[in-house]
Amino acid sequence: MTDEVLLTARDIRRDFRVSAGFGRRMRTVSAVCGVSLDVKRGGVLGIVGESGCGKSTLAKIILGLDAPTGGEVLFQGRSLTEMDRKERARHIQPIFQDPYLSLNPRKRIDTIIGLPLRVAGMREGEIRQRVRDMMDLTGLPTRLAGAYPSQMSGGQRQRVAIARALISRPELVVCDEPTSALDVSIQAQILNLLQDLRRELGLTYVLISHNLAVVEHIATEVMVMNHGEVIEHRATEDLFAAPASAYTQMLLDSILTPEPDKGLPDISFTEA
Numbered sequence: 001m002t003d004e005v006l007l008t009a010r011d012i013r014r015d016f017r018v019s020a021g022f023g024r025r026m027r028t029v030s031a032v033c034g035v036s037l038d039v040k041r042g043g044v045l046g047i048v049g050e051s052g053c054g055k056s057t058l059a060k061i062i063l064g065l066d067a068p069t070g071g072e073v074l075f076q077g078r079s080l081t082e083m084d085r086k087e088r089a090r091h092i093q094p095i096f097q098d099p100y101l102s103l104n105p106r107k108r109i110d111t112i113i114g115l116p117l118r119v120a121g122m123r124e125g126e127i128r129q130r131v132r133d134m135m136d137l138t139g140l141p142t143r144l145a146g147a148y149p150s151q152m153s154g155g156q157r158q159r160v161a162i163a164r165a166l167i168s169r170p171e172l173v174v175c176d177e178p179t180s181a182l183d184v185s186i187q188a189q190i191l192n193l194l195q196d197l198r199r200e201l202g203l204t205y206v207l208i209s210h211n212l213a214v215v216e217h218i219a220t221e222v223m224v225m226n227h228g229e230v231i232e233h234r235a236t237e238d239l240f241a242a243p244a245s246a247y248t249q250m251l252l253d254s255i256l257t258p259e260p261d262k263g264l265p266d267i268s269f270t271e272a
């Protein structure tokens with residue numbers, strides 16, 4: 001990780017107007033309440049917190065897929081609002097939780113992976129080569145190029161989603177629960193792949209996860225959220241060694257308390 005700040009979010013707010021029920025008045029839900037953060041080039045910022053604390057809303061705002069009701073996001077000093085969709089996509093790409101939902105079931109794998117390059121207007125010959133290289137890099141056998149998402153396993157589908165996200169060589173990848181929909185036995189493979197790709201391609205990640213074991217292993221910094229606010233944001237080692245807040249301590253305690261008969265999650269990582 002370097003000290004260069006790739007992305008800055010300043011005082012982000014996101015309010016939603018929601019109906020309070022049949023015949024009732026509208027009320028405001030504040031999903032994100034004044035969050036500021038810096039993402040440093042080459043690092044992994046883990047964002048953790050319980051369900052509903054605002055992680056995914058913040059991720060969508062960082063990706064430019066949703067507009068904040070207050071504050072601004074700067075990528076290399078430029079506001080995301082100054083960039084069009086194509087330019088944003090060149091710099092920042094998402095990897096979502098469920099690869100099945102995020103892949104078009106009617107398209108072949110090679111078409112899905114190459115789509116960002118086609119949108120950018122690249123020549124077909126070059127696209128084919130880049131797709132082959134990216135399949136190789138993400139551990140997808142080339143014989144799967146003509147397959148459809150329904151013919152693949154969950155892990156393979158997530159590899160396709162990763163290949164598609166990385167093919168336009170973005171600098172920042174926002175991973176929103178990238179392994180939560182996968183079998184436990186596959187989760188570690190995908191996390192190890194993400195780690196290898198980060199080193200090989202010099203990527204920066206924002207990693208949203210409710211799984212603190214995953215975040216502890218991968219993130220260089222961790223930001224803890226609760227009710228739309230930042231509770232603490234520190235280097236991973238420091239946070240796990242001595243959490244500064246009772247809320248973080250409660251989250252840490254909850255991963256150390258296995259569910260009856262299930263034991264702790266069996267995720268084994270390869271060492272860096």
Ligand SMILES: Nc1ncnc2c1ncn2[C@@H]1O[C@H](COP(=O)(O)OP(=O)(O)OP(=O)(O)O)[C@@H](O)[C@H]1O
Nearest residue numbers: 016018029030031050051052053054055056057058
């Ligand atoms: N489009 C929306 N309309 C209304 N309320 C919303 C909308 N999106 C999110 N919210 C509300 O904002 C709050 C934060 O939601 P968000 O999905 O960001 O949390 P999260 O931490 O990602 O949760 P999870 O881990 O369950 O995905 C929740 O109370 C949610 O109901």
